[in-house]
Amino acid sequence: MARRKLALVFLLLCIMALLLSPWADAPSPSSVPVSVPASGVQVVQEPEEAEEISRLTIEVALEEQEFRALSNLNDDFTFRHPEIEVELRRIAPEQAYETYRRASELQEAADIMLLRNEWVAEFASSGYLLPADAAFVGKALGEQFEALSGPLKWNAYLWGVPRDMDPYVLVWNLDLLQVWLGGETDLPLTEEQWLAAAEASSGAEQGSEAYWLAIDGEDPLALLAWLESYSQERSDELWEQGGQAWTGTARGQALALLEERRANVRFGRDTGETIRALGEGNALAAVMPYSKAKEFVAEKGEFRTEIDLRSWRLPYIWPRGSSFVISARTEAEEAANVWIADMTGEQAQLLHMEEQDKLPVFRSLYDADRRLSDLLPGRAGQSFPNQAPLLYGPETATILVEFGEMWSRFTGGALNLEGWMEEWEREAEG
Known part of the structure; x- marks a missing residue:
């Protein structure tokens, strides 16, 4: 009798062991797998932060055809720079000076504006602009002709980045x-x-x-x-x-x-x-x-x-040049510098010349491109466009307006x- 009870107990223990065996290898619910490099130092993976978006408003005084060409360049830029959103607006060229001036006075100016070179010093001296030196990337600053960069200088800074000239x-x-x-x-x-x-x-x-x-x-x-x-x-x-x-x-x-x-x-x-x-x-x-x-x-x-x-x-x-400038009220100065550098780069200038026949502003292009090599035969001497204007400064725009009225x-x-x-x-x- 005692032997039969012992056998029954042993049988029950075996059944319990079989029922509980699948849970024996289950991981603890509180355990977390950790990647440990060969050095043995534990690495904690930080969650990726979303990239900050910069937003730019840009106003340009261009005719319709030239505006469409710039819009195409801007579309390519935004594709390559998804972190920068751009709103590009056209204003009538004949109303540009008054439009830019009024918006700047009301602190409603766009982040970037396209000004005639002769206007830049006036806007800079009025406190409406930021220095544009940071928008010259690589060799760009050394490539500028004095006829173009001269009107942009005021108070030891450059306040615009030349885009083209059309004498x-x-x-x-x-x-x-x-x-x-x-x-x-x-x-x-x-x-x-x-x-x-x-x-x-x-x-x-x-x-x-x-x-x-x-x-x-x-x-x-x-x-x-x-x-x-x-x-x-x-x-x-x-x-x-x-x-x-x-x-x-x-x-x-x-x-x-x-x-x-x-x-x-x-x-x-x-x-x-x-x-x-x-x-x-x-x-x-x-x-x-x-x-x-x-x-x-x-x-x-x-x-x-x-x-x-x-x-x-x-x-x-x-030279009848135009330059991009940065408004003093912008909250996206770094993005503005990136956009201007792209729109005034070597490839952008060559494309602008091919589509609109506007002349580029880089010295080296007149040596490297056969279409330009004979255009400025005196470019290394004392002739145009190597000399800065004698009339320059904040008063230039007003002087030319009065002269134009006469x-x-x-x-x-x-x-x-x-x-x-x-x-x-x-x-x-x-």
Whole structure:
């Protein structure tokens, strides 16, 4: 009897052992697997932090076509920089100065703005901008021409990053030049030849529809460009000469010729009118931006044309450059520097030149690219664009605005030559 009970107890113990054996190897619920490197030092994995997003608003004063091209570059940038969100806005070029100025005064300016070079010092001295030195990456700072970087300097800092330049040039109707002045005429014209051309236009078969010059009557830089071609002298020194700038000088003679022969001058209200005047075949010469001139000549119309770059041999001409600046109110300065560096880099400049014919701002590109190598033959010497302007500083924008108003009234017939001289002398004395 005792033996049977012992056997039963042993059997029950075996059954219990079989039931409990699957749980014996189960891990403790409180245990956590830890990765231990070969050194035996325990490594604790920290959770990854989400990358901080920077947001930029950017306003540019561009025409529609050029704005679309910049938008494409910006799309590529945001694809490569998902940590930077960009809102790109276009404003009308003719309203740019007032728009930028008002927004800056109200502390509502965009993080980045595209300004004309001549405006930058004024905005910087008013406290509206941050220095832009950090946006020059690698060799970019050493690549800048003085004609472009000079207007951006104020108080020992650079306040903008050049994007392009588009100087005015003269475009000649060579067929009309041969008819009016003879087949052996060389450029640039002398003062006597300019007068002969003006006289020829008044006696031409087209009569009042024949022009010895087509020029934008609203932009003072167009006048300065023609004065440079006529006198073969840099025009930024006008203000240094004060009241004597026009008296007994080649520039004074040029202005007198415009007054005396204005009946056969096409004073356009914008560049488009100037280009159309030359395209009609009735204008001898037209003053237009290089980019527009290159496009015009490439179309190969019914008459022979030539872009005249001879004035670029002067120490300084107005480059009509534009630069990106950073608003003092931005909260994303580092992102702004990254965006500007990308938009003004070598590849961006070359693409901009291919699409818009605007000239790049890096010296080395004029040595490395065959399309540019002969464009600035004096780029290593004392000619454009190696010299900084004589007129620079916070007052430059205001001075050019006032000069532009005089030019507009002169071309519109509200200001004659005598009145021009009186106003100039009064401003010089004041």
